[in-house]
Amino acid sequence: MNIFSLKSWVVAVCLGVLCTVAAHAQYDFNPAATGQARGPSDPRSRAKIHTELGSMYFQAGNPGVALDELRIALSADSAYFQAYSVRGLVRLSLKEYGKAEEDFRQALSLAPNDPEVNNNYGWFLCETGKERQSIGYFLNALKSPLYETPDRAYTNAGTCAFKAGDLDAAQDYLLKALQLSRDGAVSARLQLAQIFYRRGNFEESRIYLAESLKMMEPPTADALWLGLRLDRKKGNRAGEAGYASQLRGRYPTSPEYQEFLKGNFE
Known part of the structure; x- marks a missing residue:
């Protein structure tokens, strides 16, 4: 990550x-003792x-x-x-x-019913190769009417569904995260951009990527890599070169830049 x-x-x-x-x-405060x-x-x-x-x-x-x-x-x-x-x-x-x-x-x-505990354990499962198993814990978190950040659980569920290869569920969860988010849901937008790229909907992918890039400083390696590939698809060589320059300058050891050096654009 x-x-x-x-x-x-x-x-x-x-x-x-x-x-x-x-x-x-x-x-407790005891001014007669130390005053602290x-x-x-x-x-x-x-x-x-x-x-x-x-x-x-x-x-x-x-x-x-x-x-x-x-x-x-x-x-x-x-x-x-x-x-x-x-x-x-x-x-x-x-x-x-x-x-x-x-x-x-x-x-x-x-x-067992605390939303944050369920959300955190779900993330643990997702990070340790049990993406599909993790979804149930995010949904358990969302059952609580007192959960203050349901957009986070939806984002996590979308992330893990995406990792598991379930693009339909991932897109649904991430769109719900956007509806509920109070902070712009940058991660959800970037992941939606990646999902639409995977689906071949490059214009929709470009829209979500542009929105996410406006909210992040500096841009992340995966955002730059996606932008590079989108401009490559469009034939925008200047844009592609600009993303490549940023990727090389900011993240020369990243997996994304290594894929670029190998010419693995998909």
């Missing part, structure tokens, strides 16, 4: 916990805060510190299922698949 997509999916599945420690009210705030007064609050910190460190690209924070969270409250779910994502990123599976299973045992 490229850097842009990884960041997008991390934001999609990391519980949406981006609030700061200061946002929590359950802190102490930690939260109950185990669940400590677990919640350290899980949020772990999630933020993970999104910032520091999985080691994230694991430390999540360990502290679970030491405070071993039944805090969100911590297991986030730790599963961190371990997935480190390719510690066995440990990640254990974390997700524990989270599911504690909260």
Whole structure:
């Protein structure tokens, strides 16, 4: 997965916990002692805060510190299922698949109907070669009326259906993600562009690609590669050369650029 997509999916599945420690009210304060705030007064609050910190460190690209924070969270409250779910994502990123599976299973045992847990485990399955099995967990997440980001689950379902070769289902899920998205659904648009390219609908593919490129900076390797191939289909040699130059300059070691060097355009 490229850097842009990884960041997008991390934001999609990391519980949406981006609030700061200061946002929590359950802190003890003893001005007579040190004049400083102490930690939260109950185990669940400590677990919640350290899980949020772990999630933020993970999104910032520091999985080691994230694991430390999540360990502290679970030491405070071993039944805090969100911590297991986030730790599963961190371990997935480190390719510690066995440990990640254990974390997700524990989270599911504690909260089998939680939408974020289902969404995260679905992503784990998708990333470990079980794309078709993953879809059911995304759909389970969507059953919850309290799920705040259903567009993310639809995007994930579309991504995994696409990987499984089910273009019809992938297109349907991704279009639903666009309808529900609050942030432009860049990943969904790019994947729809790829689906329409695969179907031979190059004009529709070009429209979705153009929309996604307006929202991403810098453009990703897969977006540039798709643009290159679309311009090649159209006979636009100048456009093709421009995409090739960007691909070489930004992502010279990417699989996409290696395919370009080999002349594998399909």
